[in-house]
Amino acid sequence: MSEAARWSQIERLYHAALERHPDERTVFLDQACAQDEALRREVESLLAHDRPDSDFLDHPAIEVAAHALTAREIEPAALEPGSRIGPYRILERIGRGGMGMVYRAEQQVPVRRTVALKMIKTGMDSENVIIRFKAERQALALMDHPNIARVFDAGATPSGRLYFVMELVDGLPVTEYCQTHGLGLRERLALFIPICQAIQHAHQKGIIHRDIKPSNVLVTAYDGNPAPKVIDFGIAKAMQEPLTERSMHTLAGAVMGTPEYMSPEQAASFGEDIDTRSDVYSLGTVLYQLITGFTPLQATGLAQASDAEILRRIREEVSPPPSARLRDPKLARMVRGDLDWVVMKALEKDRARRYATVSALSDDMENYLAGAPVAAGPPSATYRLMKLARRHRGPVATVAVIAALLVAAVEVSTRQAILARRAQQESAAVSSFLQNDLLAQASANIQASSSERPDPDLKVRTALDRAASQIGGKFAGQPLVEASIRHTIGATYLDLGLFTEAQRQLERAIQLRRQALGERDPATLQSQNLLVSVYIGQGKPSLAEPLGRQVLDMRRQVLGERHPDTLTSLHNMAAIERAFARDAQAEALYAQVAELRRQVLGPQHPDTLKSLTNLAYVSMLLEEYPQAVEINSRVLEIRRSVLGDEHPETMQSRYALALALMNNGQADRAEDMLRGVLEWRRRVLGVSHVDTLNVLNALGMASHYQGKYAQAEDFLNECLDVAGKVLGDRHPTTTACRLNRAEVLQDAGRYEVASREFREISDLNRLWFGDENPDTLRSESNLAIALGLAGHYIEARTLFNQVIALRQRVLGPKNPKTLSSMDSAANLDRRMGRYPEAERAFREVAVLRREVLGPKHPNTLSSLTSLAAVLVEQGRYQEAEPMVQEVLDGPAADRWSRALRQSLLGACLAAQKRFAEAEPLLQASYGELRQEQDRRPFVDRLEVERAHRRLLALQRTQTNSAASLSPNHDR
């Protein structure tokens, strides 16, 4: 029997046996194999290896590889001694840190020494970390302190694993050292002081450690004396990823430090900047541990707690003072009092209450050791009360401050009251209300007497709500007082963005004021003006407009054309025009207001600048980029000189200017500017703040415009990562970013990936907005284009057809967007080489565009050009030529379009053998197109190629005809 036959037999028997019940198989094989033992053995062994439940080979190879590569807890094999990482030779492994393994290594160049090399766990974005580290390196190099371990270098292996190279410190973590060497309390405290000095030195160089904990403070013996050294400076910052609750996986024990040592602001959800006081807190925890042996945050339950829970505990849980954790009464007595206060002051949740600097902390420590009084006294009575009132961290002021605001606001509005006496009465009544009712309520909570539980949720909103609900009964006979109060409460709601509540209050205030004071009273008008703002905020310009006009007219009459309040109303009218998307009108009005405000209030007045900024914004919408650039520059200059470089409004102007520059073709300048804004916003607002994310998005666009695709992708990925988690998928920033990224991918030529992204966006839009929504249609269009570029022509054309049909139905058959889809679809046909279809489609679009936009409109001409091009491609030069000529004779177009058309014309002339005219045309136009391609990132390369081909074809024809005409031609 041949091999092949045998094989078939084995196979047959194998399957046949499997079809039978396991019990029956033996019998079956007995029969089937007869005497052939070898055969039977073979089949049986195969059957023995039949494991239908195993997943052997079921996971495709690449999935195995991929999973392995991204497994979070990758513990790579240890490096073997003798192996090399860059210029470092590994000697031996000395430990396993939270971030990865630590090795002793030998450095050869540029200097020969033994160092510590720390391999960081995979999963980090090496490139960015290194960039951040290198940014710090300059500052790190300046640090020179006996108690600081130097960080020499950072790098990545070819496979992208990150490593840091540091001064080799052979020592124990400070807590361990104290324990094994049996140090007493005073000795431990004495050890603490040089640690503080080290950190202080770093702070003076502008470096915050961010990850101080016992394992980062190693103690060696130097000349018999313990010498602490702080390690890992600069690493934590370089490795910093946005601190969100979900990234806690990397927190516990690994990248960002252990929760037990993390300061409350590091644990605060988002948007808090970290400053040197964060290190003070961490030092406090180390000190606490040195004294008591425990970390302040009870470690119990920390491992099991959810991430959100851990962060909350860090932020809110107040630890018992060290003395309370000591069992030895003698020791406890020593610690109680001054030392308690010092530690607790370092551990204050509110960093404003902590030691402002590390040297303040070490000074107090020295005070204590010297027996001198310490600066940290017992918490004052007021502080204790405040602490009870403020359980909730946030940018909103306490109730007391609100009350003050309200009083001030009331005074402002009453200032405009005509009768001073009435004003006095009003303000007295209002003040009394505020004091007795609002404040009293609040202070009752603040005072937290032992019998009453403090109200933990007393926030602005609640305070306002309560005040609002109480007004009704109280001021029955004093409508003006009521109106004043409602007005100011409404104004506060408006500031908070709570439009419905604001509306309610203001409507009532208006009603009362109208009744008591009349239509034309400035107070009435002011309330009405606020209501206009409310309507604008609610996105109801149709309500805002009539009221706004009314107020404006009235103010013009009563106060005059140039009164600041009148100008405010005028500014609001411009805002209404913008809300209606009537941008041309908005522009005119903003320009008017800006000029008037400049004259009346002065060129540097914030309101003048506000109008100018809005003017610039509308200019951008109208694509008048040079103007936007000019205005934003002016505003920026003023803000810089008045407010300084680091003021939020200055930053806003920089951001606005950058956007304008970007659209004005100066994307490189925009990028520089945006980087500055990003750095500032990251620092001040935090990495997760929406304004910071917008800058990242803008940087992605600026990079895109310059053709820096990889950079664009990096920015956009970073933005999308955070925005998706923090703002949610539906937030405009997230969707804009996602769209930008898809476009970058497309322009970078990664058509498959881009298609996928566009599809995802399209699916989301369909899900959120439905099939016929304009945004959905636009994303479907994008998807179709992407699919076309990726080569999925059939799918793309089908999709285009759908989009066109929908747009025809929803927007109308002559809507510019519908026509634009048809144009894109025709382009696709052309690319597919389906010229008859393309011709028909382009013709249709051209006709419609001529009708809708006019015969001279750039888009009409563009469609005609495309039509002519398709005719040329079909060799119908005679039909094409007059068309191209007509277009060229039309209004002047940009260089690119003109060059394209000239190239087409050249082709037509060449076909008629009018070489003398054709050649220069083809030559020149091709040259132009090449130049444009270099200058602008978004041109269609295919067109450049076609132009080139036409030129080459001509040159070939010429050489041929030259050869055939004069074979003896002198070369």
Place this chain on the structure above:
Amino acid sequence: MESSPVDITRLLSAWSGGDKEALDELVPVVNRELRRLARRHLRPERSELALQTTELVNEVYLRLVDCSRVRWQDRAHFFAISARLMRRILVDFARSRRAAKRGGEALRVTFDKVLEAPETCAPEWVALDDALRALETLDPRKGRIVELRFFGGLDVKETAEVLSVSTDTILRDWRFAKSWLRRELTRGQEA
């Protein structure tokens, strides 16, 4: 740093022309691509989504090769080449890894994990390749099925289409092939 498709195509043709060093250059690139893709496809919040492995393979492949410059006879040809390429890259690298004795670049460290992945039943790559070669000699179709399915990531239906046989045939062959390979691999271990 992105390698332009041209470089990779050149490397690929050099490699298939017998230039072993081209593979050394190719591997880090493949590695990087895999990691980037994997990162994107396996982000934690997307772990619920099924990994579309065929797409992943396609994508790696499309990334690596300037497809417009290669002539594909048909879809089957394309998938066959992809799968074979994937196999060669993974296995050849594992082979060369075994050849290099101690230490070596930290480069190798990451890939080691691939060889050990404990979560799934990942075979020892080199042994699997040897076994597969043996299978191919005995039964080419089964060998191709394993190559397409395991290295190429095709599902049963796709494999059937590519090979122009019924899905039943694929399933039967697949089951047999797995038993056979499993036996081969365990036999190798006992030896």
